[in-house]
Amino acid sequence: MTSADSPSVRPRRPSWAGRNYSLLTASAVVTNLGSNGAVIAAAFAVLEAGGDAGDVGLVAAARTLPLVLFLLIGGAIADRLPRHHVMVAANALNCLSQAAFAVLVLAGEPQLWQMMLLTGLGGTGQAFFGPAAEGMLLSSVEGDQAARAFAAYRMAMQSAALGGAAVGGAMVAALGPGWVLAVDAVAFAVAGALRSFLDVSHIPARAAGGGLLADLREGWREFAGRSWLWVIVLQFAVANAVIGAAQSVYGPLVARDSLGGAGPWGLALASFGAGTVGGALLMMRWKPRRLLLAGTVCVFPLALPAAALAVPAPLAVLCAVMFVTGVTQEVFGVSWMTALHQEIPEDKLSRVSAYDWFGSVAMLPLATALAGPAEHAFGRTPALWGCAALIVAVTAAALSVRDVRNLTRRTKRVTRETPQKTPQQSKLENTGG
Template identity: 60%
Template sequence: MSSPASPTTTAAAPRPFAWAGRNFRIQTAATVVSGLGNAAAPIATAFAVLEAGGSTTEVGWVTAARLVPLVLFLLVGGALADRLPRHHVMVAANLFNALSQAALAALVLAGAPPLWSLVLLSAAGGAGQAFYAPASEGMIMESVAAEHAGKAFSVYRMAMNGSQIGGAAVGGALTAAVGPGWVLLLDAVGFAVAGGLRVFLRLDAAPRDTVQTGGLVHELRLGWREFASRRWLWAVVLQFSVVVACISAVETVYGPVVAAQRFGGARAWGLAMAAFGIGMLAAGVLMTRWQPRRILLTGNWGVFLFALPGLALAVGAALPVLVAAMFVSGAGVTVFGVNWMVALQQEIPSEMFSRVCAYDHLGSIALTPLGTAMAGPAADALGLDGALWTCAAGTLALAAAVLVVPEVRRLTRPLPATTTAASVPEPVGG
């Protein structure tokens, strides 16, 4: 019998995802659970309106109703997430969303819900998201060390996007097979389970400085000062205020309408949304290994790809071409999203992170309620294809315009620690 191996021969191999702590794993798992329903719910809601006899304009109204309270309450949600334990804010928001989606499901299952009830409950869902989103991004940022940020955000997005793939594909199929009400009920269950998982999050790190000296308004003012002092930050957010409105109109209003008219309904649009998720997932694998130096410049190349689904729908492309366009567009979303989160973690102080994220979210979606509400009238005025061309052209123009800002082109991630201090360039935009 051989003698016991020496310590050097028995040393354990590095554990995969050793950088991913308990909070990161729980938050990722909870996001997957709620993401399955979240990907299916917009499809189900759009077809619930259409099945009740609603028009393209009414689909836009219901979509916009979710976004209005999101705009109104995001700043309050960001300030609370910097003031209170972030996981407590997320749990409360998840449970509120579970109740609002359950009520929406019950109305749809009961048959022919009035438009005002769909609008009201859609708005309730947006209010919950306004408190959840800033806290969620702050929690992910706190869960990993800065040197693992790119890898962590890539893995997190892969998990989130994987749930979107399954949710969109299953949601489209279930909406066609059993109706939108049951899909909305599954979304409510997903929120409840996700909230239960997040109860087990804990803050092992030193607590953030949460001493309050000037109340909520003072904290929001400090967050605004942090946001406005960085030209790269507000320039990209201004870009996204229009870009997000355009792609939201395409994905939540025009896409389902075109699918109903040309491709047979919810199943085809579910397939397209699943391809979008697969594209995000594929790019997530790439971003776990690729760490581009010019963070925002690389991310902005992905924004050009956002226009492809609108272009495919506008030219009347066949379903396989639309699916391919959605795949490439999804890849662009992840390329931008990972680089954007790396830039935020690198440049924004932890104690300000949720407030800055709230201003980011608010600016990015500020025009989206108007865009989705006006999607129907725009299609009436320009024709459906004309409205799609307008959305695609606006996205491409803004992706090019933001490159005028020097910091967007030049903001870089730090060189590896082994690089000598003399060779490290002076940071830009920090």
């Protein structure tokens, strides 16, 4: 008997972990190792340059504002051009912007406008990368193992986030934020090289006709026609905004004033990462029948970190809270990806993902920009309690919608094809008619 026929010889990876899936997972691991440390580094770069809560919020808003402005265009382009080309170009922009940010910080005191400009370029890259990457990932797996594949992907990604946050926080404390930003630039370069090998030959060619506006309208019809989809996105428009304000602005300030600085805050973020790994492991085995009911119930604990920072809780308690929050976030994350995978046609994945991203981050620039003024007006503790209350309120509202509670897991995805357009329809769409 040859070794190929031996029953003891097993494939080195599961059947659902194909070439594209493996490349996407490896590149996500690389970028998460760098980016999670860079989040901490950017906040402390602002503080070390003499900035306050308002300045930290402005730099965070500078990243998310172009993300909001360009997301829909990025989604339409990702469904029109080869998705891996869009991803590689976005990674190149992120690499260059982070490298320039690192040089500024290492060379001396960076100006606020310089940090805002460079983080804005990073947000622009993310606006084009996000929809392309999500569409590519969702199209890389098929069949009833999709949920397990998404859970494994997220587990790998969150494991890297865990390591990136812990090492990044330690590096900021020991070496300063500039070197962490430099590492992030290198990570984007490596990830872009990996993503250049992705294969898009399995994705059907787009039908001729129609322009960018027509693509956006078609994506909007897919998005608006599903109440479970737009309700959840509206929920996260508020939830992500207040979570961003709590963790991007108030978190580093509480860490500086009450926890001991960047190192403890990095440990807290690492605890959240450990929780997400645990949640992904759970979702590799658990397949809730009502996808969004299980996922949305698990959004309630996302209010806990803001509450812990409001107290402020001791570091051990904060780390425990962050761990629990990470577990429950992954339950929602895998359930959400599975719902999109089974309900949205492949040729519209990036556009629907763009509307999802757009709604989910639309209020984030405003929230982070207003975090500093809110602290001055109401105090940091009341502002954090307000963040926690808003998360609970919008999650309860989402659960009141029947389609959110009743969306059921299926084994087959939607395969509806885009209708062919007549020449007259294409002409009207190209002229805005």
